[in-house]
Amino acid sequence: MTSPGDVLDLISRGAAETRADLVRHTGMARSTIGQRVDALIEYGLVEETTPGGSTGGRPPRLLRLNTRDNCVIGVDLGATHCRVALMDIGGTLLATREDPLRIDMGPLPVLRHIDTRMHELLAETGRPLATVKAIGIGVPGPVEFATGRPANPPIMPGWHDHPIPEFFTDRYDVEVLVDNDVNVLALGERRYAHPDARHLLFVKVGTGIGCGIIADGRLHRGAQGSAGDIGHIRVPDAGDAQCRCGNTGCLEAVAGGAALAERLTAAGIPAEDGRAVVDLVNQGDPTALRMVRDGGRLIGDVLAGLVNFFNPEAIVVGGVMAHVHEPLLAGMREVIYQRSLPLATHRLTVVPSRSGELGGALGAGRLAIDRVLSPGHIDRALAHRPGATPSPRPPTAAR
């Protein structure tokens, strides 16, 4: 009923620190728990620390994830930057490095860059390569998650159908997970800031606008993996603004960072991109401020509909434009709470992302950690480990 993986899950979530805790949570026999814990320790994912404080009896032997011998790499690939983070499987950031890097150089130079950085970070922190159990990568475009291949990504020329995982699995004994950057952000935000949220939307407002969807605690990728593409939803008050997608009135065309910069420039205040708009707001420019707030209202209009449809308990806003989250979220909240149904907004929270610049890399690392710690993964690893069942069936094979 309860597998070794579930035991690990309780330990990793901090729900159980001792064998006795595990017994209480799982209802399994002490002996069974002891055996499972031994297996996990032998396998190297769990370790014992110093005895804990007594509560009137023998002090328990505290258990925790073996963060010394198990780490992951999280990679955040953007159009023009690459951040690589080394994390242990407890989710602690050990070292990170960001470089400008044009993703349109194509797969091989970019992947080699990641490989180099990974080795540097390992060397810095004195961790052997073999401690890297998985690599998570967030990319700015649609990906077929199961195979880790980008699917006609508009801003990643040369990457279509490139088998990203193979680059690493051919060289090292690791698992590699590739996903859309917004999905990765949603995953990270949920883990680090909203661990109890079962239904969450992560809205990234950068040059474009995208959305990561967590439904019932798991990422919703949709039938073709294109779910969350809210940037091209038509907005009621958008007028006929032309969008790069060919349609008019898209959310992205009126409320994305690039659109705001254009409009600001047209209004006589030169702004190159979303970041420039952010800077202007921070400098107190009233026109930029109003524009960001209006953009928030437009995004809020779309989100109000999605709140009715999806009924999330939290909306988290990230991306470059969230650096000025006061006006942005004010505009969004204003429309959402007015337009959505009371039942749906009753316990809804609309908050800025807490993960900052590191969000993408941390989320990608979390994707990798989740894989390493997933019950199914552990059960398989433990079942196939040498010595488990010393192959008592040569007779079958012989005949």
Added chain:
Amino acid sequence: MTSPGDVLDLISRGAAETRADLVRHTGMARSTIGQRVDALIEYGLVEETTPGGSTGGRPPRLLRLNTRDNCVIGVDLGATHCRVALMDIGGTLLATREDPLRIDMGPLPVLRHIDTRMHELLAETGRPLATVKAIGIGVPGPVEFATGRPANPPIMPGWHDHPIPEFFTDRYDVEVLVDNDVNVLALGERRYAHPDARHLLFVKVGTGIGCGIIADGRLHRGAQGSAGDIGHIRVPDAGDAQCRCGNTGCLEAVAGGAALAERLTAAGIPAEDGRAVVDLVNQGDPTALRMVRDGGRLIGDVLAGLVNFFNPEAIVVGGVMAHVHEPLLAGMREVIYQRSLPLATHRLTVVPSRSGELGGALGAGRLAIDRVLSPGHIDRALAHRPGATPSPRPPTAAR
């Protein structure tokens, strides 16, 4: 690794008809499969039929669900009608009955009516009461699914927080599941018409407009159980039509059956409600036809956004207005395929519901069947059945 419930699942889905099939599908030992099947037969959910045709060797003993001794009740409650259906656990409709019934009479008269009809249907088909294993009920309002209590339903006065399941569980040994009518329709449609669809939207266009969401094969109910309420999403071209919810520009206020009837009446063609509009279209009235098509476009506008967001593989349209699905779906498709992203519409199908008038009751019955056949349910039932573990622990209890 594979539980008795999984064995039942394979049988109920038609994926395995013989013990040998089960061995091939599960990879388990013949002896284990035999033991599990015996347990399921003894428990009464599975039975053996006549030997099947030989394929060159001993003919297999065919297995199937024991539909004779296991049935469920599906109930479709509307504002002014009540349909009760008796189905076996294979999903076959055995008998059904519809009556006009005002749901605003309050819980007790309505539930007593259902109880009476249930007994009549059982008598008609000669099935004992004890063969009813579960009851599924779809109601026209929001429900807290876990407890089966309506949550401030607007058109069900007196039902708020009423514990519907208790009415039946106090009298009989059954499980009772209560859900929103649109959710129930979505569930039924998926099972009967789109068994392979993992992500599906069921759009009900009646007096109002609602949507049942199937995400990754399971119903998405959202944080407060209000997911799918798309009737009050703002539509770009809706103008300032006043909606009963207090806002303006809601989809329901411009494209629902009631709204179409009003507008048709205002145009000089009297129509009392959505059904009257349908009748007019069927009589060839060009104004009504145009209005339905325009309504389809408006709904399509909202759905185009949801397709981008959710990326379903199928949209199924039901409800009264779907009786004239040619113009309705034409309008919807026109906008969806124009506005949504190519990747998301590539394999998207937009089709009318196939379940007709019986859809609600069949879906509610399916909800009940799914519970009866759910792996977890079976595993528990088999573990607790008398004789499984003949209580080998009097010593513990004695001390």
Added chain:
DNA sequence: GAACTTATGTCGAAGATCGACGGAAGTAAC
């Protein structure tokens, strides 16, 4: 330091699962 509390390891018994064996029940060929 005796009594009590809490935590953990050990061990035999019961249960679950497996592979091997053999019998059952057809078809195909002579």
Added chain:
DNA sequence: GTTACTTCCGTCGATCTTCGACATAAGTTC
């Protein structure tokens, strides 16, 4: 019609898993 072959299924002992009871460890409280 009898022999060979194929497929299906039940039985049985061996093995692995899980459990509960017992024993032990290591603290606190008085």
